[in-house]
Amino acid sequence: MVLVLWVLVLLTVMAASFSQSMRRETEIVRNAKNRSEAGSVAEAGIYYAMIMQQQTDQLNRWRDDGTIYEFRFANSRVRVQIFDESGKFDINKIKDSQLIKVVESVGLSYEEAANLVDVILDWRDPDDFKRINGAEESEYRQEDRSYGPRNKAFQSIEELQLVLGVNAELYAKLKPLITVYTGNQQIDPMKAPKSVLMTLPDINEDIVDVYLQQRTESALNKQPPPPFPAGEDGQQLVDGSQNDLGETEGTYSIRSEALLPGDRGAAVSAVVKFNGENDNPLVFLEFEKRFGGDDSLFNESLVVGADVLPDEIEKSL
Numbered sequence: 001m002v003l004v005l006w007v008l009v010l011l012t013v014m015a016a017s018f019s020q021s022m023r024r025e026t027e028i029v030r031n032a033k034n035r036s037e038a039g040s041v042a043e044a045g046i047y048y049a050m051i052m053q054q055q056t057d058q059l060n061r062w063r064d065d066g067t068i069y070e071f072r073f074a075n076s077r078v079r080v081q082i083f084d085e086s087g088k089f090d091i092n093k094i095k096d097s098q099l100i101k102v103v104e105s106v107g108l109s110y111e112e113a114a115n116l117v118d119v120i121l122d123w124r125d126p127d128d129f130k131r132i133n134g135a136e137e138s139e140y141r142q143e144d145r146s147y148g149p150r151n152k153a154f155q156s157i158e159e160l161q162l163v164l165g166v167n168a169e170l171y172a173k174l175k176p177l178i179t180v181y182t183g184n185q186q187i188d189p190m191k192a193p194k195s196v197l198m199t200l201p202d203i204n205e206d207i208v209d210v211y212l213q214q215r216t217e218s219a220l221n222k223q224p225p226p227p228f229p230a231g232e233d234g235q236q237l238v239d240g241s242q243n244d245l246g247e248t249e250g251t252y253s254i255r256s257e258a259l260l261p262g263d264r265g266a267a268v269s270a271v272v273k274f275n276g277e278n279d280n281p282l283v284f285l286e287f288e289k290r291f292g293g294d295d296s297l298f299n300e301s302l303v304v305g306a307d308v309l310p311d312e313i314e315k316s317l
Contacts (some may be wrong), residue, residue: 032102038076038258038266039289045071045078045256046270050282053082054253054274059222064252065191067219069305077259079297085271087191088179089199092124093151093158094182095185101199106173116165123149123163135164153178181251181271181285189228190215197228216302250274251285255296267296 048071052062064084069079080263089102096117103113113131122134130136137148143164154160161171171317177196189197197208202262207229214226250273257267271286 006038038260038264039268041074041076041078041260042256042260042266042268042289044073045080045258046254046268047254048073048078048274049082049254050272050274058224063219064250065219065225066193066214068300068303070303073303075261077298079259079303081255081259081297081298083193083253084188084191085179085181085253086184086188087193088177088182088196090180090182090184090185091120091157091178092180093185094178096121098199102177103174105177105195105199106276108170114246120160120166123151124153126151140164156180156309179251181273190225216276219304220302243290255297259298265296265298267292 004152010057017024018022049069051064052060052069053064055061060081062082064082065087065128066081066083069080071080089098090283091099094102099117099120100110100113103116108116118131122131122136122198127137130139135149140148147162149163150159157175157178159166160166160174160178166174176193187196194208194212197203197211198205211226211228217223218225251271252274253269253271255267255269257265259265267287267290269286269290270284274281299310
């Protein structure tokens with residue numbers, strides 16, 4: 001009798017363990033399916049943004065200044081944000097003094113920022129001569145690095161993580177401010193996010209906030225974006241080499257988020273270059289999927305759109 005009871009107990013434990021394992025595996029499969037579905041919808045948002053950003057009608061063209069657009073697709077809400085890379089500082093061309101301001105803006109003191117800029121410039125310049133607070137190969141070896149500075153232009157923003165003094169936290173703060181894709185020494189403030197505008201000379205937060213409000217209102221009313229106010233010294237902040245609105249070439253950061261029924265969501269970000277070639281009109285330079293995060297576009301209140309996609313476009317996506 002005792003033996004039978006022990007067998008029953010053992011079988012009960014095995015059954016419970018098997019049931020729990022099956023529930024766990026079912027949940028894993030369900031989560032994978034939800035992520036795949038949400039990721040696919042978010043990815044469709046990237047392609048739709050490309051279509052809308054290249055519209056010939058400027059009033060219908062999606063803005064590349066960070067305006068958030070919403071549309072409905074596949075029983076889901078999708079929000080998309082586009083930034084022209086010309087609204088960021090090119091780390092290979094930016095002036096030393098401006099780069100210090102950029103680094104200062106993410107929380108470093110002037111002295112810390114100036115020292116780090118010397119290290120960054122030693123990484124990108126073609127020589128082996130160490131700046132006062134810079135770093136050449138010997139300094140990297142002292143820090144047990146198996147490499148020295150590239151002594152060439154940055155090929156990607158991710159390369160900045162290899163520079164002495166740049167940790168993961170600092171890199172995450174600098175990444176939204178810089179690019180390697182424009183080749184311009186200046187930025188176009190009409191395309192720049194607030195974090196970039198705040199680093200400009202003779203500009204304060206009140207000026208920036210008023211301008212961003214005007215820029216958003218112009219998008220909501222389908223009006224041309226307002227010009228950015230010049231600094232107190234009248235400094236021209238727009239690089240004359242920037243493409244005008246009628247051209248189709250350019251490099252853009254596009255972020256797309258999908259929100260499916262049941263609060264299932266996913267986000268996709270990409271850097272896309274339009275090169276104007278008929279057989280190969282665009283090239284993906286970066287692409288990343290992610291899930292979750294506190295900086296969701298769905299937390300923003302000022303949104304343009306909330307339209308349903310035309311049937312012919314929905315089928316193509």
